[in-house]
Amino acid sequence: MISFQRVHLVYHNERDRVVALKNVNLEFNKGEICFIVGPTGCGKSSLLKLIYLDSMPSRGRVLVLGRDTYDFREREIPYLRRKIGVVFQDFRLLQTKTVYENVAYPLEVIGASKYEISRRVPQVLDLVGLADKIDTLPGSLSKGQEQRVVIARSIVNDPLILLADEPTGNLDPDTSWDIIKLLIDIQTTRGTTVLVASHDMATVDRSGKRLLRIEDSEVVIDRAPRVITCSDLKEGE
Amino acid sequence: MGRYTFFFFRELWINLSRNPLMTAAAAGTSVVSLLTLGISLILVYNINNLSGEITSQVEIRAFVKKDIGNYQIKSLQDKIMKIPQVRRVEFISPDRALDKLQEDLNIDLDMGPEENPLPPSLVIRVNDPRQIGAVADQIKEMGGVEELLYGESIIRSLLAVSFVVKSLGYLMTMLMAIGALFTIMNTIRLTVIARRNEIRTMQLVGATSWFIRWPFLLEGMVFGTVGALISALFVSSGYFLLSAKIHDSLPFVFPLVDSGAMSRIILFILLLSGIVMGLAGSYISVSKFLSEGNE
Numbered sequence: 001m002i003s004f005q006r007v008h009l010v011y012h013n014e015r016d017r018v019v020a021l022k023n024v025n026l027e028f029n030k031g032e033i034c035f036i037v038g039p040t041g042c043g044k045s046s047l048l049k050l051i052y053l054d055s056m057p058s059r060g061r062v063l064v065l066g067r068d069t070y071d072f073r074e075r076e077i078p079y080l081r082r083k084i085g086v087v088f089q090d091f092r093l094l095q096t097k098t099v100y101e102n103v104a105y106p107l108e109v110i111g112a113s114k115y116e117i118s119r120r121v122p123q124v125l126d127l128v129g130l131a132d133k134i135d136t137l138p139g140s141l142s143k144g145q146e147q148r149v150v151i152a153r154s155i156v157n158d159p160l161i162l163l164a165d166e167p168t169g170n171l172d173p174d175t176s177w178d179i180i181k182l183l184i185d186i187q188t189t190r191g192t193t194v195l196v197a198s199h200d201m202a203t204v205d206r207s208g209k210r211l212l213r214i215e216d217s218e219v220v221i222d223r224a225p226r227v228i229t230c231s232d233l234k235e236g237e
Numbered sequence: 238m239g240r241y242t243f244f245f246f247r248e249l250w251i252n253l254s255r256n257p258l259m260t261a262a263a264a265g266t267s268v269v270s271l272l273t274l275g276i277s278l279i280l281v282y283n284i285n286n287l288s289g290e291i292t293s294q295v296e297i298r299a300f301v302k303k304d305i306g307n308y309q310i311k312s313l314q315d316k317i318m319k320i321p322q323v324r325r326v327e328f329i330s331p332d333r334a335l336d337k338l339q340e341d342l343n344i345d346l347d348m349g350p351e352e353n354p355l356p357p358s359l360v361i362r363v364n365d366p367r368q369i370g371a372v373a374d375q376i377k378e379m380g381g382v383e384e385l386l387y388g389e390s391i392i393r394s395l396l397a398v399s400f401v402v403k404s405l406g407y408l409m410t411m412l413m414a415i416g417a418l419f420t421i422m423n424t425i426r427l428t429v430i431a432r433r434n435e436i437r438t439m440q441l442v443g444a445t446s447w448f449i450r451w452p453f454l455l456e457g458m459v460f461g462t463v464g465a466l467i468s469a470l471f472v473s474s475g476y477f478l479l480s481a482k483i484h485d486s487l488p489f490v491f492p493l494v495d496s497g498a499m500s501r502i503i504l505f506i507l508l509l510s511g512i513v514m515g516l517a518g519s520y521i522s523v524s525k526f527l528s529e530g531n532e
Contacts, residue, residue, distance in 0.1 A: 052441065054441065075445070078440070078443045078444060078445045078446075078448075079443070080443075081440075081441060081442065081443035082442075082443035086441060086442070088438075088441070092434070092437070092438040092441065093438075094435050094438060094439075095435070096251060096252065096255040096256060096435075097251065101251070105439070105442060105444075106442045106443060108241075108244050109439075109442060109443050109444045109445075109448060110443070111240055111241065153442070
C-alpha cells in the first residue's frame with residue numbers, strides 16, 4: 001500500500017539545510033494501523049507529508065498505492081489526495097463553514113450528490129460523537145471537538161489511507177485515548193490503512209499496535225503489534 | 238463549472254455573507270475606484286464631444302465671381318462635391334447672406350436687391366478638418382472663385398489644441414483605469430490572503446485548482462459588478478443633474494453629451510471594467526497561492 005525505499009528528505013531554508021529524514025525503509029500494508037512516535041521535530045510529520053504529496057523525497061522512492069510519487073503529474077495529485085484522509089496537527093478547518101459544511105467538503109470535491117452528502121455527513125458526525133454540532137462554526141468548538149470534526153472530514157469519503165498528525169496534541173489524556181480508540185475503530189471496521197504520528201508515547205503504547213520510533217530523522221524502532229492486556233485497556237479508560 | 242455550479246454559487250453566498258466586513262470593504266473599494274474612472278470618462282467624452290463640435294464647424298467659404306450665372310455656380314458646386322474629402326456644399330445667395338447678416342447683427346439694413354454688396358458664396362464642409370488646406374487648393378484651381386476664406390492657421394492651432402486636450406483626457410482615463418485595476422486587485426488580494434490557509438486546506442483534501450478558483454472568481458465578479466452598478470448610478474445621476482443645470486444656464490457654451498447616452502456608456506464601460514478587474518484580481522491572487530501550495 002505504502003512503501004519507503006531509502007528515502008532521504010532535506011529541506012532547504014534561506015541559510016540552512018535541514019535533514020528531515022535519513023535513509024527510511026518502510027512498508028505499510030493494506031488495512032494496517034501504525035503509530036509513529038518520537039520527539040517534536042524528529043521527522044514524523046515529514047514522513048506523512050511524503051505520503052500525501054505535500055513534500056517530495058530528496059533521494060529514494062516513496063510508493064503510494066503502488067505508484068512512485070514522482071510519477072504523479074501535478075493535476076493528478078488532487079485525485080490521489082481524495083483517497084487519503086488527513087487529520088492535520090493544526091486541524092485546518094474552514095473557519096467560515098459549519099461543522100456540516102466542513103465535513104461535507106471532501107464529498108463536494110468528488111461531486112457527490114446532495115442526497116449522498118446528507119446521508120454520509122450525519123453518519124460520520126455520529127461516529128465521532130458530534131451529531132449535535134452540525135450547524136456550529138469551528139470557532140465555537142473545543143479543541144477535542146475540532147479534532148473530531150477533522151477526523152470526520154478525513155474519513156467521510158472512505159479513504160484507503162488515513163494519516164493523523166498529532167491527533168492527540170493539546171488534548172487531555174481521556175480525550176486522547178478516545179481519539180486513539182476512534183482511529184483504531186476506523187481501521188478495524190473500515191479496513192483503512194491508518195498511520196498516526198504522535199509524541200504521546202504513553203497513550204499510543206497502550207494500543208499494542210505496530211509502533212515506529214523516529215529519532216534524529218532516522219527510524220530507530222519498528223516494533224510489531226503485540227497482544228494487549230486488560231490492564232492496557234483499563235489504564236486507557 | 239458544470240455539475241458544481243450550484244455548489245459554487247452556494248460557496249459564493251457563504252463567503253460573502255459570513256465575511257460581511259471583508260465583503261463591504263472590497264465592494265466599497267471597487268465603488269470608489271470605479272467612481273473616479275466614471276468621472277474621468279465623463280470628462281473625456283465631453284472633451285471629445287466639444288472638440289468634435291468645434292472642428293465640425295470648420296468650413297471654407299468660397300466667394301463666387303459676381304459675373305458668373307446660376308448654371309455655372311451649380312456646376313461649380315457639383316465639381317466641389319466630387320472632391321472625396323468634401324462632406325457638404327451649400328450655396329448662399331446674396332439675399333440669404335444679407336438676411337443672415339441682419340439676423341446676426343440684429344439690425345435692419347433696409348436695402349433693395351440691387352444695392353446688396355454681398356457676393357454669392359459656397360459654404361464647404363469637409364469630413365476631416367485636417368484636409369481643409371488640400372481641399373481649398375483644389376477649389377482654387379477650379380476657377381469661378383473670387384476669394385477663399387478658411388483661416389488655415391486658426392484651424393491648425395485648433396486641431397493641435399484639440400489633439401493635446403484629447404490626448405490628456407485619454408491619458409487621464411488610462412491612469413484612472415490602471416489605478417482602479419490595482420486598487421481593486423489589491424483589495425481582492427487582501428480578501429484572498431485572509432483565506433490563504435483555506436485554499437491550502439482545500440488543496441490538501443483533494444480539491445482541484447479550478448474547484449478552488451471558481452468561487453473566488455465569482456466573488457471577484459460580484460465585487461466588480463456591485464462596484465460598477467453603484468458607481469455608475471452615482472456618476473450618471475450626478476451627470477444628469479449637472480448637465481441639466483448647465484443646459485439651463487449656459488446652453489451655448491458647452492455642448493454636453495446627452496445624459497441618457499452618457500449613462501449607457503458609463504454603465505457599459507464601468508460594468509465591463511469592474512467585471513474584468515474583479516476576475517483578474519481573483520484569478521491572479523488565487524493562482525499565486527495555488528502555485529505556492531504546489532511547490
